[in-house]
Amino acid sequence: MNRAFSSRWGFSCLSTLLTLFTVTLCLLLAAIWQLPPVKTLADTPLQAPLRIFTQQGDLIAEIGEKQRLPVELSEIPEPLIQAILCTEDQRFYQHIGVDFIGLARAIRLLIVTGEKRQGASTITMQVARNFFLSKHKTFLRKFQEILLALKLEQRLTKQQILTLYLNKIFFGMRAYGVKAAARNYYGKSLHQLTLAEMAMLAGLPQAPSRNNPIVNPTHAVKRRNHVLKRMFEHQVITQHEYDAALRAPVTAQRHGPKIIVQAPYAAEMIRKSLVERFGEYITYHAGLSVYSTLDTHKQQAANQALVKGLMSYDHRHGFRPPTINLKQLLNTEQLTRWQAALKTIPTLGSLQPGVVLDISNQSAQILLENGTMVEITPQSARWALDHPSQDTPNQSRILTARLSTGDVVHLQPQSDQTWALSQMPKAQGALVSLDPHTGAIQSLVGGISYELSHFNRATQAWRQPGSAFKPFIYAAALDHGLTAATLINDAPVVLEDSGENELWRPHNDTYHFDGPIRLREGLVHSKNLVSIRILREIGLDYTRQYLGQFGFDMKRQPHTLSLALGTGSVTPLMLAQAYGLLAAQGTHHPTALIQQIIHPHQGPLKAIQEHAINFNTPSQHPHTSTQLSASTAFLVSDILKDVIQRGTGRQARILNRNDLAGKTGTTNDKIDAWFAGFTPDLVSVVWIGFDDNQPLKEFASQAALPVWIDYMRQALHHHPIHWFIAPNDIVQIKINPKTGQAARGGSGHFEYFKQGHEPNSAELDSSIQDSTPAESAIDTLY
Numbered sequence: 001m002n003r004a005f006s007s008r009w010g011f012s013c014l015s016t017l018l019t020l021f022t023v024t025l026c027l028l029l030a031a032i033w034q035l036p037p038v039k040t041l042a043d044t045p046l047q048a049p050l051r052i053f054t055q056q057g058d059l060i061a062e063i064g065e066k067q068r069l070p071v072e073l074s075e076i077p078e079p080l081i082q083a084i085l086c087t088e089d090q091r092f093y094q095h096i097g098v099d100f101i102g103l104a105r106a107i108r109l110l111i112v113t114g115e116k117r118q119g120a121s122t123i124t125m126q127v128a129r130n131f132f133l134s135k136h137k138t139f140l141r142k143f144q145e146i147l148l149a150l151k152l153e154q155r156l157t158k159q160q161i162l163t164l165y166l167n168k169i170f171f172g173m174r175a176y177g178v179k180a181a182a183r184n185y186y187g188k189s190l191h192q193l194t195l196a197e198m199a200m201l202a203g204l205p206q207a208p209s210r211n212n213p214i215v216n217p218t219h220a221v222k223r224r225n226h227v228l229k230r231m232f233e234h235q236v237i238t239q240h241e242y243d244a245a246l247r248a249p250v251t252a253q254r255h256g257p258k259i260i261v262q263a264p265y266a267a268e269m270i271r272k273s274l275v276e277r278f279g280e281y282i283t284y285h286a287g288l289s290v291y292s293t294l295d296t297h298k299q300q301a302a303n304q305a306l307v308k309g310l311m312s313y314d315h316r317h318g319f320r321p322p323t324i325n326l327k328q329l330l331n332t333e334q335l336t337r338w339q340a341a342l343k344t345i346p347t348l349g350s351l352q353p354g355v356v357l358d359i360s361n362q363s364a365q366i367l368l369e370n371g372t373m374v375e376i377t378p379q380s381a382r383w384a385l386d387h388p389s390q391d392t393p394n395q396s397r398i399l400t401a402r403l404s405t406g407d408v409v410h411l412q413p414q415s416d417q418t419w420a421l422s423q424m425p426k427a428q429g430a431l432v433s434l435d436p437h438t439g440a441i442q443s444l445v446g447g448i449s450y451e452l453s454h455f456n457r458a459t460q461a462w463r464q465p466g467s468a469f470k471p472f473i474y475a476a477a478l479d480h481g482l483t484a485a486t487l488i489n490d491a492p493v494v495l496e497d498s499g500e501n502e503l504w505r506p507h508n509d510t511y512h513f514d515g516p517i518r519l520r521e522g523l524v525h526s527k528n529l530v531s532i533r534i535l536r537e538i539g540l541d542y543t544r545q546y547l548g549q550f551g552f553d554m555k556r557q558p559h560t561l562s563l564a565l566g567t568g569s570v571t572p573l574m575l576a577q578a579y580g581l582l583a584a585q586g587t588h589h590p591t592a593l594i595q596q597i598i599h600p601h602q603g604p605l606k607a608i609q610e611h612a613i614n615f616n617t618p619s620q621h622p623h624t625s626t627q628l629s630a631s632t633a634f635l636v637s638d639i640l641k642d643v644i645q646r647g648t649g650r651q652a653r654i655l656n657r658n659d660l661a662g663k664t665g666t667t668n669d670k671i672d673a674w675f676a677g678f679t680p681d682l683v684s685v686v687w688i689g690f691d692d693n694q695p696l697k698e699f700a701s702q703a704a705l706p707v708w709i710d711y712m713r714q715a716l717h718h719h720p721i722h723w724f725i726a727p728n729d730i731v732q733i734k735i736n737p738k739t740g741q742a743a744r745g746g747s748g749h750f751e752y753f754k755q756g757h758e759p760n761s762a763e764l765d766s767s768i769q770d771s772t773p774a775e776s777a778i779d780t781l782y
Helices: 002-034 037-044 080-090 100-113 123-132 139-154 158-167 180-184 195-202 217-233 239-247 264-278 280-285 296-315 332-342 378-385 395-402 467-479 519-524 528-538 540-550 561-565 572-583 606-612 632-647 650-655 705-715
Strands: 049-053 059-063 289-292 352-358 364-368 373-376 408-413 419-422 428-434 440-443 487-490 517-518 594-599 659-664 672-678 685-691 730-734 749-754
Touching: 049 264, 059 264, 080 123, 080 158, 080 195, 080 217, 123 139, 123 158, 158 180, 158 572, 180 195, 195 217, 195 239, 217 239, 239 289, 264 280, 264 289, 264 440, 264 594, 264 606, 280 705, 296 428, 296 440, 296 685, 296 705, 332 352, 364 408, 373 419, 378 395, 378 419, 419 540, 419 594, 428 572, 440 705, 467 519, 467 528, 467 561, 467 572, 467 632, 467 659, 467 672, 487 519, 487 528, 519 632, 528 540, 528 705, 540 561, 540 572, 572 632, 572 672, 572 685, 632 650, 632 659, 632 672, 632 730, 632 749, 650 705
Parallel strands: 049 289
Antiparallel strands: 049 059, 289 594, 352 364, 352 408, 364 373, 408 419, 428 440, 428 685, 487 517, 659 672, 672 685, 730 749
8 A cells, every 4th residue: 555655656746747847848948939039139229319410520419218329349448348347247258148156146145135135147148138128027037038148148259248238238317338328427438437437337237326426426436436346356456546536526417419519400300300201219219320411610600690690689679677586595505596596597608697696886796507706897788778668877877777686687708708798689580591502401590599499480480571572573573574674663652452452552661762763773772662563564473373483382472462572471491492593593402401311230321312301391392384594593683682782781791792692671560570692602591580570670681681791701701702604695785774775875884684675775765654643543553
């Protein structure tokens, strides 16, 4: 009986063992079956952010959740490698992917203490987990991690595994990999790091949040010192190096990508275009490098010109009382509260917020955000004498009249190391500049500050162009048979064409009328009545069809004669495209913002490049039966050249160039101010206005033209002076400036005409005039 029992017990044990073996084998096979093939590791790209550059390679933006800068092992300093090995896996070069000695030690400590005091994951196991496996802590995942680590060690060298780890591991602050960590914490390259900084970074992967030296310096120093101790114990550093690094202060600060050129509005346009084309994952994680068409020098010039112009405009319209007062925080025991409050104050460029601590007629003491005390004098604040709602004080009392203790103000540093009172501008603006030969956008600014407003006024602000729209009406007229010498009556008129079933009495800005003048003079001096008469003569239907070729959204243009005065809506980019067609002498070039897209593994994306480089507005390829001829483009350009020489744009003569052409644009009540101008090589458009449409109280020649001049002064620095060559069908004839007819004798001056449209001295005067007195010219204009 005992023998039978023993036999049954032995059979039962054997059966149990076989079952356990079978189950274990099945689990092992299942785990192995679920493992990804190691060869895919070479095909698994490191997730890296989108990086956008100027055409010269200067960084504009870095966009992506994971900030990673891939680096080769040979580019990483040896002390940093040793710091990480001593901390994370000291037997990395001895084990086979799994450190069984370390694993046994960790298990023993777990059994003895009941706590997990020592990790058992090797660097190889961490690579396996980070690349292939989930973050869920289960026995199956740990088993798979061990198996995959063994496979990795068979297929890859130690150097390859270490390179993957140093590029993949998370260091906190959105930094993945050692190079991104060095930049984000210290703003340095890897070889610029000190030993103490390397030890600080090496201690982060264990617990990036807890050991963050910026957020938790106490824990971070303890972890850093632990790393240094391990390095000293393994004889990686000397006693002297160890002691010096222990004494080193915490120098970590929050750093980001080193943006060389500020172009956030253009960067956002590119980002949006890429997401629409490739999707979010490829855009943000594939490590694309996008080289834009932006020119570094021109973009910087555009930024400076717009800010300077808006600051100048703001100062011309007086000082506004400060809206924030921190008097309740102003005592020496609450400076930290004061500094925290100042950090929330919006600023712009070199402007710095500060708070008035003490004030007298002679000076005001201002404490800046960084704790520096500076002084301003009445002379540095004399622009603030003008105030829109207060009486003008004596200059000696300007500080006490305008400021109070506790007021938050903005200061502007001066070249002589002093400070001047300033304020944040309220007006907004946009600047767009492009190459007419290629359509490439050279610079684009969509507002005075992207941080304050993401609204891109260069592409999203639909504003009335005013007289800046007139050149396209004149182009339609020249292609309809009129000439630059055609006489048009500049005289008052009353119309029934307001679109509101009431009489319309348009007038010139000055209320001055010159009578019959040549078409050229009408555009040079921006005569509203001349533009209206021209449009009435050539017809609204023809003109609207003609204007479509310039890229305007005709749904936003009026169906009345007010079209001649630019009462429709355009964006600055759209207007720049239209002027670009003039500067390109009738040749259309799609607007481009992207020059090249480079994938880190595939190289230039040639297959999609043709479709990826164009950034077009919906109406940029209009269907129209009309086309701007080279001869018409030349004639309009030549007239606009006169606008600079002797018309509304004559301030631009300060640039000392004879190859400039352009047009001002001021809308009703001075709500919008424009200047659109070009050379044969560069088109630039400036818009100034308020987002809420309040009046600027200035003409375009005061508000917009100075910005254009400042920009073009820098942008054209290396561009030679040259002008368009007249097309073969353009002739030049001396005319009588009063009649527009061919001159008889030696008097007169030369005018350009299309061949076949030149005047004949035997003909009667060709003119467009009223046949009835101006007061009763309701039914007819001519």
